[in-house]
Amino acid sequence: xxxxxxxxxxxxxxxxxxxxxxxxxxxxxxxxxxxxxxxxxxxxxxxxxxxxxxxxxxxxxxxxxxxxxxxxxxxxxxxxxxxxxxxxxxxxxxxxxxxxxxxxxxxxxxxxxxxxxxxxxxxxxxxxxxxxxxxxxxxxxxxxxxxxxxxxxxxxxxxxxxxxxxxxxxxxxxxxxxxxxxxxxxxxxxxxxxxxxxxxxxxxxxxxxxxxxxxxxxxxxxxxxxxxxxxxxxxxxxxxxxxxxxxxxxxxxxxxxxxxxxxxxxxxxxxxxxxxxxxxxxxxxxxxxxxxxxxxxxxxxxxxxxxxxxxxxxxxxxxxxxxxxxxxxxxxxxxxxxxxxxxxxxxxxxxxxxxxxxxxxxxxxxxxxxxxxxxxxxxxxxxxxxxxxxxxxxxxxxxxxxxxxxxxxxxxx
Amino acid sequence: xxxxxxxxxxxxxxxxxxxxxxxxxxxxxxxxxxxxxxxxxxxxxxxxxxxxxxxxxxxxxxxxxxxxxxxxxxxxxxxxxxxxxxxxxxxxxxxxxxxxxxxxxxxxxxxxxxxxxxxxxxxxxxxxxxxxxxxxxxxxxxxxxxxxxxxxxxxxxxxxxxxxxxxxxxxxxxxxxxxxxxxxxxxxxxxxxxxxxxxxxxxxxxxxxxxxxxxxxxxxxxxxxxxxxxxxxxxxxxxxxxxxxxxxxxxxxxxxxxxxxxxxxxxxxxxxxxxxxxxxxxxxxxxxxxxxxxxxxxxxxxxxxxxxxxxxxxxxxxxxxxxxxxx
Amino acid sequence: xxxxxxxxxxxxxxxxxxxxxxxxxxxxxxxxxxxxxxxxxxxxxxx
Numbered sequence: 193x194x195x196x197x198x199x200x201x202x203x204x205x206x207x208x209x210x211x212x213x214x215x216x217x218x219x220x221x222x223x224x225x226x227x228x229x230x231x232x233x234x235x236x237x238x239x240x241x242x243x244x245x246x247x248x249x250x251x252x253x254x255x256x257x258x259x260x261x262x263x264x265x266x267x268x269x270x271x272x273x274x275x276x277x278x279x280x281x282x283x284x285x286x287x288x289x290x291x292x293x294x295x296x297x298x299x300x301x302x303x304x305x306x307x308x309x310x311x312x313x314x315x316x317x318x319x320x321x322x323x324x325x326x327x328x329x330x331x332x333x334x335x336x337x338x339x340x341x342x343x344x345x346x347x348x349x350x351x352x353x354x355x356x357x358x359x360x361x362x363x364x365x366x367x368x369x370x371x372x373x374x375x376x377x378x379x380x381x382x383x384x385x386x387x388x389x390x391x392x393x394x395x396x397x398x399x400x401x402x403x404x405x406x407x408x409x410x411x412x413x414x415x416x417x418x419x420x421x422x423x424x425x426x427x428x429x430x431x432x433x434x435x436x437x438x439x440x441x442x443x444x445x446x447x448x449x450x451x452x453x454x455x456x457x458x459x460x461x462x463x464x465x466x467x468x469x470x471x472x473x474x475x476x477x478x479x480x481x482x483x484x485x486x487x488x489x490x491x492x493x494x495x496x497x498x499x500x501x502x503x504x505x506x507x508x509x510x511x512x513x514x515x516x517x518x519x520x521x522x523x524x525x526x527x528x529x530x531x532x533x534x535x536x537x538x539x540x541x542x543x544x545x546x547x548x549x550x551x552x553x554x555x556x557x558x559x560x561x562x563x564x565x566x567x568x569x570x571x572x573x574x575x576x577x578x579x580x581x582x583x584x585x586x587x588x589x590x591x592x593x594x595x596x597x598x599x600x601x602x603x604x605x
Numbered sequence: 606x607x608x609x610x611x612x613x614x615x616x617x618x619x620x621x622x623x624x625x626x627x628x629x630x631x632x633x634x635x636x637x638x639x640x641x642x643x644x645x646x647x648x649x650x651x652x653x654x655x656x657x658x659x660x661x662x663x664x665x666x667x668x669x670x671x672x673x674x675x676x677x678x679x680x681x682x683x684x685x686x687x688x689x690x691x692x693x694x695x696x697x698x699x700x701x702x703x704x705x706x707x708x709x710x711x712x713x714x715x716x717x718x719x720x721x722x723x724x725x726x727x728x729x730x731x732x733x734x735x736x737x738x739x740x741x742x743x744x745x746x747x748x749x750x751x752x753x754x755x756x757x758x759x760x761x762x763x764x765x766x767x768x769x770x771x772x773x774x775x776x777x778x779x780x781x782x783x784x785x786x787x788x789x790x791x792x793x794x795x796x797x798x799x800x801x802x803x804x805x806x807x808x809x810x811x812x813x814x815x816x817x818x819x820x821x822x823x824x825x826x827x828x829x830x831x832x833x834x835x836x837x838x839x840x841x842x843x844x845x846x847x848x849x850x851x852x853x854x855x856x857x858x859x860x861x862x863x864x865x866x867x868x869x870x871x872x873x874x875x876x877x878x879x880x881x882x883x884x885x886x887x888x889x890x891x892x893x894x895x896x897x898x899x900x901x902x903x904x905x906x907x908x909x910x911x912x913x914x915x916x917x918x919x920x921x922x923x924x925x926x927x928x929x930x931x932x
Numbered sequence: 933x934x935x936x937x938x939x940x941x942x943x944x945x946x947x948x949x950x951x952x953x954x955x956x957x958x959x960x961x962x963x964x965x966x967x968x969x970x971x972x973x974x975x976x977x978x979x
Contacts, residue, residue, distance in 0.1 A: 248782070249782070252779065252780055252781055252782045252784065253777075253779040253780075253784065254779040254780035255780075257779075259779060260779065261699060261700070261701055261702075261767065261773070261775075261776045261777060262699065262773060264764035264767035264768055264777060265764065265768060288897070291901070292897050292900055292901045292904070293900060293901075293904060294901070294904035294905065294908060324761055324762050324763055325760070325761065325762015325763075325764070325777065325778075325783075325784040325785075326760065326761055326762045326783065326784070327761075327762075329742075329759075329760070329761040329762070330761060332742050332759055332761050333741040333742050333761070336742070336759060337742040337743050337744075337759040338741075338742075338743070338947065338950075339740045339741040339742050339743040339744075339943070340942075340943050340944075340946035340947040340949075340950060341737070341738050341876060341879075341880075341883075341939060341942040341943045341946055342738065342739055342740055342741040342765070343739070343879050343882075343883060344739065344741040344763060344765045345741035346883060346886055348741060349950070384901060385961075388893070388894050388897045388898060388901075391893060391897055392889060392890055392893040392894060392897075395889050395893060396886050396889055396890070399882075399885075400886070403879060403882045403883070404765070404768075406878050406879050406882060407735055407738065407739055407768070407769045407875055407878050407879050408735075408768055408769055408771070409871065409878065410771050410867060410869060410870050410871075411768070411771075419881075419882065422882050422885075557867065636935075638935065638936065638937060638938040638941070639936065640936055640937060641936045641937065642936075732937070733937060733938050733939055734939065737939050738939055738942070743943065747937050747939060747940075749936070874938060876938050876939050876942050877938070880942055883946060884949075886949070886953075887949045887952065887953055890953045890956070890957075891953075891956065894960065
């Protein structure tokens with residue numbers, strides 16, 4: 193697919209009509225229309241609501257999940273928290289490329305990346321409301337009784353601050369749409385400060401998610417446990433973010449093409465090639481990084497020992513080396529198709545890695561009958577959360593200037 | 606793109622070096638942490654336990670009398686002796702949120718796989734508890750008296766303590782809509798209030814398999830018992846050094862792994878496992894803005910210079926054209 | 933300050949670290965405004 197410059201400027205409703213759209217969200221007819229047009233999504237929605245009622249008012253965690261005293265953390269942590277945060281890393285990587293490193297052609301990728309990150313992190317917090325025993329107490333670590341020795345405290349504080357930063361970075365999309373220009377202007381003045389804060393906070397919590405598992409050396413398989421786990425999580429989060437930006441861009445291109453400006457379309461392939469090169473380099477480094485603790489801690493024997501060895505080799509070659517190669521080939525041959533495939537495999541690879549660390553290679557001291565497997569309701573909640581993210585993304589992109597510049601800034605670029 | 610990745614990886618390399626340096630320096634000040642002096646503990650002797658489960662009854666009894674328990678605990682035998690019958694030796698039933706302790710039966714290989722050995726499972730009351738280190742609301746406290754206690758009034762229910770505990774001790778009330786963590790507290794509230802002299806389990810044991818005392822004294826006593834009958838006990842006091850030392854100690858006449866006590870835990874206290882890595886956080890907070898701010902300034906400056914060069918080139922070209930037109 | 937338990941020292945030390953980070957952030961804003969106070973303002977929106 194060659195670079196294309198087509199597309200008219202997408203229609204952005206003027207503020208008065210924007211408020212009309214928001215008002216329609218209060219009208220039940222809007223939702224009835226939605227159910228008619230999207231039956232499958234509606235079923236997921238209803239299933240999610242039913243499980244939500246069960247989780248909070250009827251069965252509690254026991255009636256909703258397969259968690260138990262041996263397996264206190266399940267897929268709401270492995271997937272919704274660990275994968276959710278890693279895959280929302282596109283916010284800090286894209287803003288770094290466009291605003292700090294000032295790379296031309298990345299400007300138009302910033303707003304979609306921030307939207308993805310903002311929704312991603314917001315729904316991580318939302319999913320935590322389901323997992324945590326007393327979710328109304330979630331402000332406690334910061335505002336009531338800080339347990340500063342805890343890695344989880346650092347994760348919580350960082351995520352709280354970063355969601356705030358993302359909300360502020362995203363807000364101009366909304367304030368532009370509804371005509372609150374002064375707020376947009378104020379936030380734009382703080383762009384670099386917010387961006388730097390975002391990168392700092394992201395570095396800290398992406399690595400801290402790996403740090404969580406340092407406290408349980410007897411429970412995590414030696415092929416994954418190492419003091420360098422936080423660093424591995426941070427490095428792989430960069431790949432996760434960039435791959436997710438490519439992945440989300442590919443899907444958006446298919447369903448939201450009418451919302452994309454000529455400038456966005458013109459930059460699109462350049463972003464793909466830039467990220468492909470970056471991901472290939474980072475994955476290359478990451479591949480060798482994962483060998484360092486094997487060599488340094490003399491763990492060679494584990495490489496040929498049973499199913500965990502197989503899992504490790506599959507992760508390393510199928511989901512690190514392979515996308516590294518595909519990104520390189522795609523970049524060399526300027527093939528967006530190969531790059532998109534590499535992105536999809538990378539996204540899957542992040543999920544595989546986080547699942548290995550938190551689930552498949554965790555609690556290895558348990559016997560086969562004691563191992564955890566998610567319940568149907570747990571899966572419903574995770575699917576529900578992803579569906580909500582997609583619906584919000586679609587709504588926001590459909591109306592606000594995400595893949596285009598807002599008309600108010602016509603003269604500035 | 607290469608620049609960013611180089612800097613990113615250089616930063617990562619610096620971080621690794623710093624981390625390695627920091628991880629070894631958890632107590633760099635030279636201060637060593639001996640724990641509270643005169644803290645109490647319990648010594649369990651596996652060779653004395655007959656599996657009568659009176660300790661479980663004693664624990665239930667003393668906690669049922671506690672008015673702050675929302676529902677009195679069920680009295681034994683809610684599980685009868687058949688709990689010992691079906692599972693294979695290494696299969697251990699664990700505590701759940703309705704009990705603080707339980708006794709398991711093992712049939713260790715060391716005795717030919719036919720003779721039973723019983724082991725009581727409860728909180729180890731570590732000198733440096735992993736649960737306390739992991740808890741992001743400081744719900745756990747290592748008391749000077751030795752017990753590790755839980756304060757439910759701040760607990761959010763994240764269950765990281767359950768992940769962190771090397772012995773997977775804390776249980777959670779998954780079935781409640783307002784759930785809490787449940788864990789043995791060595792009868793700390795009852796002893797400090799004077800209601801009891803020793804924990805409920807210790808007081809109930811008819812075989813003196815459980816002995817209460819100051820931790821230092823118990824360690825001494827344990828080694829004395831080991832030395833008194835050479836060859837009977839394993840020459841090891843479990844809990845003396847494991848995870849930095851625990852206040853609940855075990856001596857056994859069969860290998861500890863065969864009675865469900867993990868022997869691969871190491872001696873590093875839990876807080877030290879994360880202290881070094883957490884120390885990197887302020888470093889990132891300080892250094893990243895410097896690096897990123899610097900890069901931003903440099904790219905801005907380069908852009909400005911490039912812009913000026915372009916402007917200069919354009920101005921010269923225009924002047925040249927004008928001069929040509931003028932001629 | 934005498935700590936008997938490493939955990940207690942860690943809670944105190946990390947609390948100090950977090951507070952220091954917040955102080956550094958606030959000071960950094962002020963210092964940046966001072967450093968760039970006399971630079972000419974940019975003509976366009978600057979972003």
